[in-house]
Each structure stands twice: as structure tokens, then as C-alpha cells.
Amino acid sequence: MSLSSETPRPFFLSPQDLRIDDRFILFFENKIVADGATPFWTLESIDPTVVISGRLLRVEIDSGPEFIAVYLDSSPEQSLPSADLISLRSLLFADSPEFFRTAGVANQLDEWLQGHRYCGSCGAKTQPHASERALVCLPCARHFYPRINPCVIVLVVRGEEILLAKSSRHNADFYSCLAGFMEVGEAPEDTVRREVFEEVGVKVSSVEYISSQSWPFPSQLMLGFIAHYESGEIVPEPSEIADAQWFLPDALPTVPSAAISVAGGLIDHYLTRVARVEEQG
Ligand SMILES: [Zn+2]
Structure with missing residues (x-):
């Protein structure tokens, strides 16, 4: 293990590329191996043989301090008895945006590695690329x-009212904005108009x-819009939407x-x- 923190390192790391001040986030079977409220382990808090037993990928977010994602092939239960295996989704409700974001990026990269x-x-x-974060097919x-x-994710508004929907998946007990994947050839605004009409029968x-x-479930980029109601009555598409209603600002249901x-x-x-409009008016 090198003591230097000067030399640039490849994205796909070997054990000899590790540095004494590295921070690690561990994954096993799509779960995060965590101990308390920080996602990071250090070589002081962990047995180094656990780290080097996994696949190592260097990650940097917004040019911030880098960390190493470690994807373990065997259960860390024996070597890290105090650790919990937690799902990425559980972090949504854990009031720790940095933990969620960091783990989300590492999880998306794991999805990509497994799928390619x-x-x-x-x-x-495929083989790791020597310098880029890419996998290569040599032949x-x-x-x-x-x-x-x-x-796209869209909040539909009609005067002061907003349209919120409860998903028919995940046994959702909250209301949220409408959302859907962009199709080939669409601009995001086209997707907004299409999705709103498909999901609740309303034109915007x-x-x-x-x-x-x-949005790392598993690898979406959510583009957020507000759209204005034009015409139509709410008719939920039952395979996607359990319920959809107009809500006034002072009578909102549980929202994210x-x-x-x-x-x-x-x-x-x-x-x-x-x-703001009310203040001015
Ligand atoms: Zn090929």
C-alpha cells in the first residue's frame, strides 16, 4: 500500500494502488455494509483483507474527496460483526442526504459492472479500461x-391546486408527482405531456x-418540471396509479x-x- 497521495490512480484499482488515508464504501449482494451513520470505512476501522478481497473502484463526486467502492463477493458477517447490511432505499428515509448520494453512486456503478x-x-x-471508467471488449x-x-418527474398545477398520485407499485402510502421514462426521440417536454396523459388522462x-x-433506483436522471393543467378529468391508469387527486396547499397528503x-x-x-403570490396580492 502506497503512502503517497500525489499520483493519479486508475478507476479500477488493485490492492497495491490503495493509500493509507483511503475511505471505503462496502457492498455485498446489492446491500450497503454500514456501521453507524457514515458510509465510509477506513483502513483503521476495517481488516484490510476484507477490502482487498473485493473488486475496487475509485469514485469521485463533484470533484469532492474520492472514495473507493468495494464490491465484496463473500459475506462480511464474520470479519465485520458490528456491521449491518442496509438497502439503499432505506437511506431515503434516514435523513442523511450525503450518505444516500454517495451510496447511490456506488450502487449505480455496481449495477453497471454486473450488467456489462x-x-x-x-x-x-469485458476488461477494465486502463485509464477511463469504462469496460472494454477487446475483440x-x-x-x-x-x-x-x-x-421526467412533473408537478401538474391548476390554479392553487396540485395533482398528486399514489403509485400502485411498492405499496406506496404517500402521494407524489407523476413520473416516467423518456422514450427514444422525445424531448423531455414531450415526455411530460405524454406521461401525464397516459397516467391520469389530463392534458397539460x-x-x-x-x-x-x-435517482439511483437503479440509474435514473430525474428531470423535474412544473406543467399547467389544460383540460380533462383525472382517470388513473390502474397498472401505474392507485389514486390521483387535486390537492390544495393547506390540505396536502403525506409527500416525499x-x-x-x-x-x-x-x-x-x-x-x-x-x-409569494398571496403575500403580494
Ligand atoms: Zn465484443
């Missing part, structure tokens, strides 16, 4: 990069971009937290806007 062990074109085993010279799937116009968020989801952020954004 072989070339989809010729079936040969057909294809590169495979981590893939992001763009989605004046589609306005507000904000975005990486703005701290962690773009859906909550869109709702907050709109409530702030309504409050």
Missing part, C-alpha cells in the same frame, strides 16, 4: 460506460423545467421530503411560489 461483464455484441468477457473494440436513464401545457436529481427527492423539491418550490 460480457460484451452484448460478441459475448466476449470488437467496444467501450461500455456507466449508463444513465433519463426520466406550459411545461417549465425546475431542477434535476440523480424535499431534502432527498426532487418530487418533494417541486412541491416545495410551488408552495413557495403560491405563498
Whole structure:
């Protein structure tokens, strides 16, 4: 293990590339191996043989301090008895956005690594790229990069009312914005109009971009919009939507937290806007 923190390292690391001050986030069978409220382990808090038994990938978010994602092939139960195996989804409600984001990125990269062990074109085993975060098929010279799937998420408004829906999946007990994947050839605004009509039978116009968020279930980019009601009555598409209603700002159901989801952020954004109009009026 090197003591230097100067030399740039490849993305795919070997044990000899590790540094004494590295921070690690551990995964086993799509679960995060955690001990308390921080996602990170250090060489002081962990037996180094556990770290080097896994596949090692260097990760950096927003040019922040890097960390090493370690994907373990065997259970860490024996070597890390105090650790818990937790799901990424459970972090959504854990009030720790940094933990959620860090673990989310590492989880997306794991999805990509697992899904691209072989070339989809010729079936040969892929190899880590020497310098880029990519997997390479040597026989057909294809590169495979981590893939992001763009989605839209939209808050439909009608005067002061907002349209919120309860999903028919995941036994959802909260209401949220409508959302859906972009189709080939669509601009995000087209997706907003199509998805709203497909899911609740309502036509919208004046589609306005507000904000975005990486959503690691498993690898979406959520593009957040507000759209204005144009016409139609709510008719939920039963395979996707258990219930959908118009809600007034002072009588909202349980909605996602703005701290962690773009859906909550869109709702907050709109409530702030309504409050400002009321102040002025
Ligand atoms: Zn190939």
C-alpha cells in the first residue's frame, strides 16, 4: 500500500494502488455494509483483507474527496460483526442526504459492472479500461460506460391546486408527482405531456423545467418540471396509479421530503411560489 497521495490512480484499482488515508464504501449482494451513520470505512476501522478481497473502484463526486467502492463477493458477517447490511432505499428515509448520494453512486456503478461483464455484441468477457471508467471488449473494440436513464418527474398545477398520485407499485402510502421514462426521440417536454396523459388522462401545457436529481433506483436522471393543467378529468391508469387527486396547499397528503427527492423539491418550490403570490396580492 502506497503512502503517497500525489499520483493519479486508475478507476479500477488493485490492492497495491490503495493509500493509507483511503475511505471505503462496502457492498455485498446489492446491500450497503454500514456501521453507524457514515458510509465510509477506513483502513483503521476495517481488516484490510476484507477490502482487498473485493473488486475496487475509485469514485469521485463533484470533484469532492474520492472514495473507493468495494464490491465484496463473500459475506462480511464474520470479519465485520458490528456491521449491518442496509438497502439503499432505506437511506431515503434516514435523513442523511450525503450518505444516500454517495451510496447511490456506488450502487449505480455496481449495477453497471454486473450488467456489462460480457460484451452484448460478441459475448466476449469485458476488461477494465486502463485509464477511463469504462469496460472494454477487446475483440470488437467496444467501450461500455456507466449508463444513465433519463426520466421526467412533473408537478401538474391548476390554479392553487396540485395533482398528486399514489403509485400502485411498492405499496406506496404517500402521494407524489407523476413520473416516467423518456422514450427514444422525445424531448423531455414531450415526455411530460405524454406521461401525464397516459397516467391520469389530463392534458397539460406550459411545461417549465425546475431542477434535476440523480435517482439511483437503479440509474435514473430525474428531470423535474412544473406543467399547467389544460383540460380533462383525472382517470388513473390502474397498472401505474392507485389514486390521483387535486390537492390544495393547506390540505396536502403525506409527500416525499424535499431534502432527498426532487418530487418533494417541486412541491416545495410551488408552495413557495403560491405563498409569494398571496403575500403580494
Ligand atoms: Zn465484443
